[in-house]
Amino acid sequence: METDRRRNPLFGPNRFKLGIFSANCDGGLTMSLAPDRWKAEWADIAAMTRIADDAGLEFILPVAKWRAYQGKAKIYGRSFETLTHGAALGALTRRIAIFCTVHVPLVTPAFAAKAMATIDHVTNGRAGLNIVCGWNQEEFDLHGVTIDQDARYDHGLEWFQIWSKLLAGGPEFDWDGRFFKLKRLQTDPLSIQRPWPAVMSAGFSPKGRDFAAQAADVLFTNLTQLAQIPGVLGDIRAYMAARGRSISVFTMSHVVCRPTRREAEEFFHYFAEEMADEEGQEYYRRMRGTTVGSGQGTIARLFDNRFHLATGKRYAGGYPGAFPLVGTPDDIAAELAAMSEAGLAGTSIAFLDYLKEIPYFVQEVLPRLERAGLRGPVAAE
Template structure:
């Protein structure tokens, strides 16, 4: 039995909603509040079940190997994403489960086997988030140096996976980064020619890689008008390869019954109680090595980084949050990955209030 992956057919309509970074402590926040997400397994599992029952479309982890220092050392506690997704696949029914992989750290044949395993456990709901890496402090832990043509390596890496899945016989592969003799990977994935793929690139080489090789690209933006420019750029790059890819974005949510409650809590966790050292280190590393945000974002939006790692704030009543997400859809985004201060505590209210409003607005045809 194969289940349709909610992220595989955007032509069916609907604005996709997912959960981001629940595999890591504090999610996307740099807050010191005591209720901040601890990413303990039972809480992660329950949050995923809530999202699955609530009609959300995907669960997307980050790949992290060390923390960002400060008083919290945020995100040093994080679950490895293949085994994490396999565990969640066994306890959910319809939600897409992504694995986030640093290409330089994992051989493509190992990735092919692990990805196919999750696809079979989930009956076809696996997804792959391909990341080349940006933080040299993390890669130093492995004795790995990031290469300048990272997306050349990424294309070879993905080509190995797809080729082994779609050949009945062992294959040889002679690339710049991978030279394989008699390579096989069985079972192949249930999804053909491979599971759904995404990439979160901001610069031109990464966007060209995603446009040519991935189903979806995630991008950040400081305001919706600028976001429209990102969409146009990504769509134009995909058109050069005669492809059309989904464009997604990221937001952090504080949804409460009243606007005042939401704004007060937002101020409480992202201004009054932040890990200054950790967020400062993160912003500097991102600015120096990742180039994942517009330049002005680092200067103008420190609160967005402390609240949600530079993602877009969705703060207010269910009606306000649904309205903002509707603006994303109107701008041309196909969906959004969302973070919360505490996923298990806050997802029920979001699923019970915001999702129906979006369905009523005709934006949840996929739910």
């Protein structure tokens, strides 16, 4: 099969990939009442995306959300829908991969095939699909859809098989499966990327890992400290071996980068501890607990970052499962290098205020990563 994905920087030469996560929603990647938190104004999203594009970051990744987390900050109450967000940002950018996060129970595979092909043409081959199978039933109530906890990844896999077969092209086909009975499937245009656009999946459970090993190019997962990486990667590699495929693994980080370590740690303490939205955090734990349950002690380990471990404080205004990259440009570059050394292929990054904070990251951290051999200079368009 043809595999022309040359224009998608997700498959580019940088050894350690970076992208922006969750800027399409208010609150971004925090559960904080800090008044200077991200408001998700469109003009700010567009301006921040242009900076990321010019700096050669690999991707923009939005979250798919349909209801605010309850609590005081009500983060995610405002969110831009990711396919339309992707089409718009695609038209505004030149290099960066534009991901769309799709809840598979809410969008038919044929709709998503057409939407992703549209964005792939708008961007000339820079579109990406982030497949999520859903975990928060309260978000799905708004659509009248019930999440089947046991079957959600089986459903997702069948969805992916149809979506990818459509974009691979070929004669019309019928589909008679467990979840879908569909007639005369075809789509035109096909995607520019062959056989289909880049695929990520975001998951943590064993089934999520097995799904990624079968369907994705990249698995996005939660790691909150370096010590967790070898065990999690070892487990994911076992799924890859069983499925005979190799995928990359990325994690999700929150960045507070300041000239001194003290400033960075004080700022993290300010928004994540002093201004924590404890009620929002409780809501998350409650809803998430119904999906991931006690499997692998996941809820507890989502909060096991170095700040919590050192102080016993909850830092509940940070996002559960986010790796805190908090320190000077040297500290952050060293931590990213350690992630790479441990076998991760990339991370998403987020900031309390993306637009205000990304220039310093670009100016100070990216050159250090270049010097460390993890990234090269910005590629030509």
